[in-house]
Amino acid sequence: MTWFAATDSEVARWVLQRGVAALFFVAFLSSLNQFPALVGEHGLLPSADYLAGFHRFRRPTLFRYGYSDRLFRWFCAIGLVVSALLVLGVPQMGPWWVPLVAFLALWGLYMSIVNVGQTFYGFGWEMLLLEAGFTVAFLGSDQVPPPRPILILLVWLVFRLEFGAGMIKIRGGAEWRDLTALYYHHETQPMPGPLSRQFHLLPKWMHRAEVVGNHVAQLVVPFFLFFPQPVGTIAAAVVVVTQLWLVLSGNFAWLNWSAIVLAFAAVGDSAVHWLLPVIPADLSSASWNIRTTAWPAAGDPVTWAWVIVVMAASVLLVVLSWQPARNLLSSHQLMNAAFNRWQLVNAYGAFGSVTKNRVEIIVEGTMDAVPASDADWREYRFRGKPGEPTRIPRQWAPYHLRLDWLMWFLPLRTVHEDWFYTFLMKLLRADPATLKLLREDPFHGERPQWVRVRNALYEFSTHAEFRETGNRWVVTPLRLLISPITLRDGD
Incomplete structure (x- = not known):
C-alpha cells in the first residue's frame, strides 16, 4: 500500500481539510446574511420564480421541490455547524467515512444554494469551493494516512486554477503581453482594498515586474507542483506568496484564500518540519491530531473499503478531467466554466483583459x-x-x-x-x-x-x-x- 499512502502529507491534509471547511463557513455566513434579500422569497430575483421554470435535468438542488427562506436558513445553519466542527477537527477523529460524509454534506448544501443563486452566484470561486469540498472529502480521517491519488488530484486542481488563469491572460488583452496590465488593474478591479491605492501608485517598472512575476507564477511554477519533494513544496510556497500579494492588493472573496489552502496539497511534512521545527515531524502524535487506531493491515476489510472508495472517486475525477484539459489547450479557452451538472473538475481563469477606466x-x-x-x-x-x-x-x-x-x-x-x-x-x-x-x-x-x-x-x-x-x-x-x-x- 506504499503507492496509496502519502505518509509525508499529514500537514497537507490538516491544512486542506480545515482550510476548505473554514472557507465553507465563510460562504454559508455570507449567504445567510445576503441570500434572502437577493434571491429569497421576496428578493431581487426570487428563487421561487426561478424554480418555477427549472428543468429537472438542470444542475441539482435540494430546493427543486420548493424554496422557502426558512428552509434556506436551516441549510445555512447546518452548513455553519458542520464546517465549524471540521475546522475544529472533530469529524477527523472518527472513522474515515465521517469527514467524508461531513464534506459531502457541505458540498450538497452549498451546491443547492449556488444552483438557485442565479447571477448573484455566478462567480468562479463558487464552483472552485464546490470542487475543492468534494475532492477534500476523500482525504479521510486521522485514522488513515492521506491518500496519494486525492492529493495528486488536488494538485491538478491548483494547476488548472493557476495555469488556466495564466493562459487566459496570454490569450486575452494585449496589456498582459506588453506588461502594462498592472498600470490599470489595482485601480479598476471590482472591489479595491485598503492598500490598492498604494499598489496603484507604485512606479511603472514595478507594475511591469508584477506582470512578469504573475506570468512566471501562473505559467511556469504550476508544473513544479507535481515534482518530488522538496521541489513541490517550493512551488507551493511560490503560489502562496503570489496569492498573498493579491490578498493585500484587493478583495476577491475567497478566490485567493482557496488557492493558498489548495497549494498545500503539494507540501511535504519533511519540508515543513525543516522550516518550522516547532511542528511535530509526525502530526499523528500531536495532541490535537491523534489517531485513535493504527492503520489497518493490508488484508483488513476496512483498508480495502477505504481504498475502493478513494479509487472510485479518483477514477471519476480523472474521467471528468478530459474536457478541462482540452480547454486549457484550446485557442477558444473558456473561463470559469463547468462541464457537468455537479460542478466537478471545472475550468478556471480571471481577468483575461483589464478594464482601463x-x-x-x-x-x-x-x-x-x-x-x-x-x-x-x-x-x-x-x-x-x-x-x-x-x-x-x-x-x-x-x-x-x-x-x-x-x-x-x-x-x-x-x-x-x-x-x-x-x-x-x-x-x-x-x-x-x-x-x-x-x-x-x-x-x-x-x-x-x-x-x-x-x-x-x-x-x-x-x-x-x-x-x-x-x-x-x-x-x-x-x-x-x-x-x-x-x-x-x-x-
Whole structure:
C-alpha cells in the first residue's frame, strides 16, 4: 500500500481539510446574511420564480421541490455547524467515512444554494469551493494516512486554477503581453482594498515586474507542483506568496484564500518540519491530531473499503478531467466554466483583459416632490464599492459582498437589468432587507419620493492630490443613466 499512502502529507491534509471547511463557513455566513434579500422569497430575483421554470435535468438542488427562506436558513445553519466542527477537527477523529460524509454534506448544501443563486452566484470561486469540498472529502480521517491519488488530484486542481488563469491572460488583452496590465488593474478591479491605492501608485517598472512575476507564477511554477519533494513544496510556497500579494492588493472573496489552502496539497511534512521545527515531524502524535487506531493491515476489510472508495472517486475525477484539459489547450479557452451538472473538475481563469477606466454606478434619492436637477439628491452608500472620495476602501475578503460585485459589472454591460430595476423599486419602498445590504441609507428608513441613477469616473488620487485635498479618489461626474423614477412609474 506504499503507492496509496502519502505518509509525508499529514500537514497537507490538516491544512486542506480545515482550510476548505473554514472557507465553507465563510460562504454559508455570507449567504445567510445576503441570500434572502437577493434571491429569497421576496428578493431581487426570487428563487421561487426561478424554480418555477427549472428543468429537472438542470444542475441539482435540494430546493427543486420548493424554496422557502426558512428552509434556506436551516441549510445555512447546518452548513455553519458542520464546517465549524471540521475546522475544529472533530469529524477527523472518527472513522474515515465521517469527514467524508461531513464534506459531502457541505458540498450538497452549498451546491443547492449556488444552483438557485442565479447571477448573484455566478462567480468562479463558487464552483472552485464546490470542487475543492468534494475532492477534500476523500482525504479521510486521522485514522488513515492521506491518500496519494486525492492529493495528486488536488494538485491538478491548483494547476488548472493557476495555469488556466495564466493562459487566459496570454490569450486575452494585449496589456498582459506588453506588461502594462498592472498600470490599470489595482485601480479598476471590482472591489479595491485598503492598500490598492498604494499598489496603484507604485512606479511603472514595478507594475511591469508584477506582470512578469504573475506570468512566471501562473505559467511556469504550476508544473513544479507535481515534482518530488522538496521541489513541490517550493512551488507551493511560490503560489502562496503570489496569492498573498493579491490578498493585500484587493478583495476577491475567497478566490485567493482557496488557492493558498489548495497549494498545500503539494507540501511535504519533511519540508515543513525543516522550516518550522516547532511542528511535530509526525502530526499523528500531536495532541490535537491523534489517531485513535493504527492503520489497518493490508488484508483488513476496512483498508480495502477505504481504498475502493478513494479509487472510485479518483477514477471519476480523472474521467471528468478530459474536457478541462482540452480547454486549457484550446485557442477558444473558456473561463470559469463547468462541464457537468455537479460542478466537478471545472475550468478556471480571471481577468483575461483589464478594464482601463473605473466607472461607478451612483444611486441617489430625494424627498423633494419635484425631481429637478437642483433637488436634494442624496447618495446611497455601499459597503464595498467606492463611494465618498475620502473613504479608504475596506478589506472584506474572504467575505463576499455579492451586490457590490454585481454593481461593478453594470457599467461593463448595462444598467437595464431586471434585478437592478427591482433594486430601485425596493429603495423607493425602503425595503428593510434591501437596505441592510447597504452601508448607509441617506433617508434612515423613510421612503424617498424619487430615485435616479448616474455614473462617474473614479481615479486614485496622486500623492500630491491627496496632500492637497485629502481625497483618495478623484471623482468626475459623467451622465444620467436612469432618469428619476417613482413608485407610480414602477407599479
